[in-house]
Each structure stands twice: as C-alpha cells, then as structure tokens.
Amino acid sequence: MGWIWDVLRAIVGTIIIFSAxxxxxxxxxxxxxxxxxxxxxxxxxxxxVGPQGLLQTVADTIKLLQKENIVPxxxxxxxxxxxxxxxxLAALLDYVVIPFGTTRSGPxxxxxxxIGVLYFAATSSLVVVGILMAGWGSNNKYxxxxxxxxxxxxxxxxxxxxxxxxxxxxxAGSLSTVTIVNGQARLWYIVTQPVxxxxxxxxxxxxxxxxxxDLVEAESELVAGYFSExxxxxxxxxxxxxxxxxxxMAAMAVTLFLGGWRGPVLPPVLWFVxxxxxxxxxxxxxxxxxxxxxxxxxxxxxWKILIPVSVLNLVVTAFFAVVVHR
Amino acid sequence: MPGLTHYLVVSALLFALGIFxxxxxRNAVAILMGVELMLNAxxxxxxxxxxxxxxxxxxxxxxxxxxxxxxxxEAAVGLALVLAAYRTLETVYLDEINVMKW
Amino acid sequence: MSxxxxxxxxxxxxxxxxxxxxxxxxxxxxxxxxxxPAFLGATGLYILLNAEFVAGIQVLIYAxxxxxxxxxxxMLTEGGTGLGSRQRNEQAVVGTAVAAAMAALLIVxxxxxxxxxxxxxxPPYTPGAIGQSFLRQNILVFEGTSVVxxxxxxxxxxxxxxxx
Numbered sequence: 001m002g003w004i005w006d007v008l009r010a011i012v013g014t015i016i017i018f019s020a021x022x023x024x025x026x027x028x029x030x031x032x033x034x035x036x037x038x039x040x041x042x043x044x045x046x047x048x049v050g051p052q053g054l055l056q057t058v059a060d061t062i063k064l065l066q067k068e069n070i071v072p073x074x075x076x077x078x079x080x081x082x083x084x085x086x087x088x089l090a091a092l093l094d095y096v097v098i099p100f101g102t103t104r105s106g107p108x109x110x111x112x113x114x115i116g117v118l119y120f121a122a123t124s125s126l127v128v129v130g131i132l133m134a135g136w137g138s139n140n141k142y143x144x145x146x147x148x149x150x151x152x153x154x155x156x157x158x159x160x161x162x163x164x165x166x167x168x169x170x171x172a173g174s175l176s177t178v179t180i181v182n183g184q185a186r187l188w189y190i191v192t193q194p195v196x197x198x199x200x201x202x203x204x205x206x207x208x209x210x211x212x213x214d215l216v217e218a219e220s221e222l223v224a225g226y227f228s229e230x231x232x233x234x235x236x237x238x239x240x241x242x243x244x245x246x247x248x249m250a251a252m253a254v255t256l257f258l259g260g261w262r263g264p265v266l267p268p269v270l271w272f273v274x275x276x277x278x279x280x281x282x283x284x285x286x287x288x289x290x291x292x293x294x295x296x297x298x299x300x301x302x303w304k305i306l307i308p309v310s311v312l313n314l315v316v317t318a319f320f321a322v323v324v325h326r
Numbered sequence: 327m328p329g330l331t332h333y334l335v336v337s338a339l340l341f342a343l344g345i346f347x348x349x350x351x352r353n354a355v356a357i358l359m360g361v362e363l364m365l366n367a368x369x370x371x372x373x374x375x376x377x378x379x380x381x382x383x384x385x386x387x388x389x390x391x392x393x394x395x396x397x398x399x400e401a402a403v404g405l406a407l408v409l410a411a412y413r414t415l416e417t418v419y420l421d422e423i424n425v426m427k428w
Numbered sequence: 429m430s431x432x433x434x435x436x437x438x439x440x441x442x443x444x445x446x447x448x449x450x451x452x453x454x455x456x457x458x459x460x461x462x463x464x465p466a467f468l469g470a471t472g473l474y475i476l477l478n479a480e481f482v483a484g485i486q487v488l489i490y491a492x493x494x495x496x497x498x499x500x501x502x503m504l505t506e507g508g509t510g511l512g513s514r515q516r517n518e519q520a521v522v523g524t525a526v527a528a529a530m531a532a533l534l535i536v537x538x539x540x541x542x543x544x545x546x547x548x549x550x551p552p553y554t555p556g557a558i559g560q561s562f563l564r565q566n567i568l569v570f571e572g573t574s575v576v577x578x579x580x581x582x583x584x585x586x587x588x589x590x591x592x
Contacts, residue, residue, distance in 0.1 A: 003431020003432075006431070007431075076455075076457065076458075079457060079458070079461060113480070114555070115480050115481055115484045115555060118485070118555070119487075121488055122491075123487070125488055125491075125492025126464075126491060126492055128492065129464055129492070129495050129496060132496060132499045132500075132503075133457075133461055136499075136503065144503070151496055151499075155496060158492075173556075174555075174556070175555050327433060328432065328436040330543050331538055331543075332436065332440075333477070334535075334539075335538060335539070336440045336444065338530075338534035338538060339444055339447075340443065340444065340447055341530065341531070342527040342531035342534075343444070343451050343527070344447075344451075345526060346523055346527035347450065347451035349522070349526060349527070350516050350519055350520045350523035350524070351451070353456060355456065355460075355498060355505070358501075359450055359459060359460065359498060360450075362490070362498075363447055363450065363451070363466065366467065366470050366490070369470070369482075370470060370473055370474075373474055373477050373482060374477055376477075376479070377477045377478055377479070377550065378546060379544065379545070379546045380546050381551075384551070384553065384558065384561045385566075387481070387553060387558065388558065388561055388569070390479070390482050391481075391485060392569055394482075394489055395576075395577065396573065397490075397494070398493065398494055399577055399580035399581075400580070401494050401497055401498070402580055402584040403580050403584050403587070405498070405501040405584075405588075406583070406585075406588035409501060409588045410588055412505040413590075418505045420517075
C-alpha cells in the first residue's frame with residue numbers, strides 16, 4: 001500500500017504550493033504592483049497598513065472575503081462556478097516543474113518530469129478554457145466579448161511561447177527543466193538566445209493579459225472583461241490565477257534563460273528569488289510605461305511579426321546546433 | 327492490476343458513446359464532439375497495445391501522436407465548414423439542411 | 429487493490445462519465461465544458477500506460493486547443509442560445525441500439541481473444557527517443573502530416589473567411 005504515501009505526499013505538496021504561491025506571489029505581487037506604480041508616478045502608495053504598507057494585501061483579502069457573492073440571475077450557475085476553479089488551478093499547476101534551488105540530495109523541484117517544458121505549455125493552455133467559460137457563464141455581452149477576445153489573444157500568443165521553449169530545449173538537448181538549468185553551468189542561455197528571451201517575455205506579457213496587451217480587461221473599455229460579474233472570493237480567486245500565472249511565466253523565464261538557481265556565493269533559493277523579482281520588476285515597469293494595443297494591432301503583432309521571427313530563430317539555432325557544433 | 331482487456335473495454339465504451347453522439351444528435355458541433363471522442367478511444371487502444379503487446383517498438387505511440395495531430399486538423403476544417411454553412415444557411419441543425427440548392 | 433488499479437478505475441469513471449455528459453446534455457456549452465474532464469481522464473490513462481509524451485501532447489492539443497475551438501464554434505453559431513430546440517433527432521432509438529451493439533461486439537471480441545503478452549522491457553519513452561523515431565523510421569509519416577497540417581490551416585482560413 002505504498003501508494004497511499006504517494007497520494008498523501010501529493011496532497012501535502014499541493015497545499016504547500018498553494019500556500020506559497022498565494023501568500024508569497026500574490027500577496028507580495030499585488031503589493032509590489034501598487035508600490036512600484038506609485039514610485040513611478042511620484043507618489044507613495046499604500047503605507048498605513050503594517051510597516052511600510054506590507055500588510056495591505058491582507059487587508060484587501062479580508063475586504064474581498066466579506067463582500068456579498070452575487071450570481072447574475074440568468075447566468076449558467078454550473079459554468080459560472082466551475083470557471084472560477086479552472087483558472088487558478090491551471091495557473092497553480094504550472095509550478096510543478098520549476099526548480100527552485102538545490103537541496104543536499106538533488107534539485108528542489110516538486111517533480112522532475114522528463115517532459116517538463118511541454119507540461120508547462122500544456123497547463124498554460126488550460127487557462128483559456130476557464131476564461132471562455134467565465135465569459136459565457138456571466139450572461140453579459142461585455143463579459144462574453146472580453147472572454148472571446150482574451151481567449152483569441154492567449155491562443156495566439158501561445159505559439160511564440162512554445163517556439164521559444166522549443167529553441168531553448170534544442171540548445172539544452174532535453175525537455176526537462178533540471179537538465180536545462182544544469183546546461184547553463186558555463187553560460188546562461190540569455191547570452192546565446194537573446195531573441196528567444198525577448199520573444200518569450202513579450203509573449204508571456206500577452207499570455208497573462210498585462211499591459212500593453214490588456215485590452216480584454218481594460219477598465220475604460222470593457223468594465224473588467226471576462227470577470228466583470230464576479231464578486232468577493234471569486235474575484236480574489238481570479239486575481240490569484242492571474243498573478244500566479246505571471247509569477248509562473250517569470251519563473252520559467254528565469255529557469256530557461258537566466259540560469260535558474262545558479263549563482264556564485266549566495267544559497268541557490270536566494271538567487272532564484274532575486275532573479276524572479278528582477279523579472280517581475282521588469283513586467284511591472286513595462287506596465288506603467290506603455291499604452292495599450294488595439295485588438296487588431298495585437299493579433300497582427302503575433303501572427304505577422306513574432307511567429308515568423310521565432311520560427312527563423314528556431315531554424316538558425318537548429319542549423320548551428322547540428323552543423324556547426326558537430 | 328489493470329491488464330490489456332481493461333483498457334480495451336474502456337475504449338470500446340468511449341467509442342460507443344462517440345457513435346451515439348454522431349448518429350443521434352442534431353447539432354453539427356455536437357457531432358464533431360462525438361467524432362473527437364471516437365478518435366480518443368482509438369488512441370487509448372493504440373497506446374494500450376503498444377505497452378502490453380509490443381513493448382519494444384514505439385509504433386503505437388507514434389501512431390497515437392499522428393492521430394492527435396490529424397484530429398486537430400479535421401476539427402479545424404470541420405468547424406470552419408460549420409461556420410461557413412451557418413453564415414449562408416442560418417442553421418446548424420443537420421436535419422434541416424436537406425435540400426441541395428438553398 | 430493496488431494504487432494503480434484504483435487510479436485506473438477512477439480515471440475510467442471520470443472519462444466515461446464526462447463522455448456521457450458530452451453526448452446526452454441538452455445544453456451545448458455544458459457538453460463542450462464536459463469534454464475537458466473527458467480528455468484529462470484520457471491523459472491520466474496515458475500516464476498509467478507509461479506514455480508521458482503522448483499525455484502532454486493530449487493536454488496541449490485536445491484540452492487546450494480543440495476544446496477552445498469547439499467553444500468558439502458554439503458561441504459563434506446559434507448553438508449556445510438555441511436551448512429551446514430539441515437536440516436529439518428521430519433516429520434516437522436506432523442510434524442507441526447501434527451504439528449498444530457496437531460496444532457489446534467490441535467488448536466480447538476484446539475479452540475473448542487471447543492476446544499474446546509482449547516480451548521485453550519497456551524502453552524509456554522519452555521525447556528524445558520519440559523524436560529519433562520520427563526522424564528515422566517514421567519520417568514519411570512525419571513529412572506527410574506536416575503537409576496535411578499546412579493544407580488544413582490554409583483550407584480552414586479560406587473556408588471560414590467572410591466574403592467581403
């Protein structure tokens with residue numbers, strides 16, 4: 001009956017991942033967003049709750065928990081409720097293959113799948129189904145339009161992400177994230193694959209619906225897009241999904257391009273956290289700097305610019321990997 | 327321990343559900359969903375045979391990957407046809423589309 | 429009951445149960461949303477059969493792309509709003525009989541045949557091994573599938589384009 005221990009370990013691991021992501025990523029992520037945006041706009045941001053405003057997100061969560069849960073009267077209750085589960089679940093499942101550091105016996109990773117990078121792309125594509133269900137289940141024209149546009153955007157930008165992932169896997173010779181991090185012992189892949197890094201960052205920004213690609217939740221145009229009708233704890237779960245996905249994309253970029261947990265003096269987990277938050281800072285910096293794309297500009301950008309460039313990058317990398325380094 | 331026949335029974339039941347959808351549903355998109363279920367049942371068969379009857383070769387999984395790819399192509403073209411038909415004929419129910427010239 | 433047997437029965441129940449919802453639900457969006465657990469159950473069955481690469485591709489393409497395609501088609505045609513129409517045509521009785529007969533035939537044949545168990549250990553079905561197999565023994569299938577993908581991409585765009 002050894003499988004009972006496996007199931008228990010999986011359940012405990014899930015609870016740990018959920019708590020870590022919910023409390024570290026989302027809590028600090030939302031707080032960082034507000035503080036960084038404030039500093040870039042020459043103001044101070046939240047500073048009353050806790051020292052330097054550190055407990056602001058706790059206050060926000062308590063506020064959201066005590067709000068009334070409103071379901072629209074003619075909404076499809078089953079689809080409305082199940083969309084709330086699909087989006088955060090798919091975002092949290094991304095963390096299974098990311099190596100956070102090393103322990104004495106091996107890498108600190110939940111499960112070193114030998115299809116690690118493919119698994120990451122697969123769980124990122126599960127979020128789209130949840131968004132379509134959220135848009136449909138709200139029985140609201142703006143939510144439906146926002147949901148369909150968001151789904152179209154996310155499906156379009158999955159292709160450059162996939163091609164950038166395949167390019168790095170080609171350099172490392174394996175789809176496993178641990179092998180990719182070990183392959184960067186001498187030189188980080190950002191030096192040999194700068195184009196793929198840029199494509200991954202741009203496509204990841206579009207995949208998590210952040211500015212400049214946040215047309216689908218533009219507060220001035222579509223109320224709040226596909227989650228207009230969600231209130232209270234459901235809204236908090238959607239935010240958990242969105243910020244969790246952003247942190248997962250940044251963590252994957254650190255693993256693939258910035259050397260994972262590798263670094264000279266400090267412990268590996270600390271290096272990982274430093275690089276992760278550096279990329280999160282870049283994401284937030286871009287948010288408060290650029291205006292928003294229109295939907296046709298956004299789709300043209302992916303199909304006509306990002307995909308040909310990433311395919312060309314893949315072909316050139318394959319040529320060098322096979323012919324030159326033989 | 328589940329053996330080969332367990333997987334074959336599961337895939338046979340899934341295939342029967344797919345046939346039921348194709349034969350008895352009116353909506354064209356529902357029929358396409360039945361076709362996807364049938365293709366999944368065939369894939370389960372292929373991979374089960376690969377593991378239990380011919381473990382040295384990889385042909386079952388290769389075949390399953392090709393079937394998944396071709397199912398995606400066929401779903402894309404089929405749904406494009408449904409959309410184009412809906413634009414002209416204003417209906418997606420296949421028992422109402424029963425004349426050659428509209 | 430070993431863990432693998434319990435996992436198999438749970439996954440089979442999930443797959444067949446959601447398949448039943450897909451083919452019998454009167455609400456089209458419920459049918460399409462029930463496709464996701466059906467495909468994820470099939471993914472679990474592939475993992476039990478040591479086919480992890482096929483499982484990853486199944487989630488990526490079936491649950492992530494084909495389900496989205498079907499949901500878009502439902503929302504762009506009248507399927508989602510036509511909840512008042514009946515969804516089953518006149519062949520319902522014959523269809524049930526045909527499906528039951530097909531299932532019975534397949535199950536009887538599958539359980540009565542003495543399948544010769546294969547010998548040999550399982551090779552590691554890593555992505556590298558599958559890639560090598562695609563580029564060595566199965567290269568014709570690989571190239572043919574690429575051509576089919578290109579043609580279906582162009583065909584789908586051409587068919588669904590608006591005529592203006």
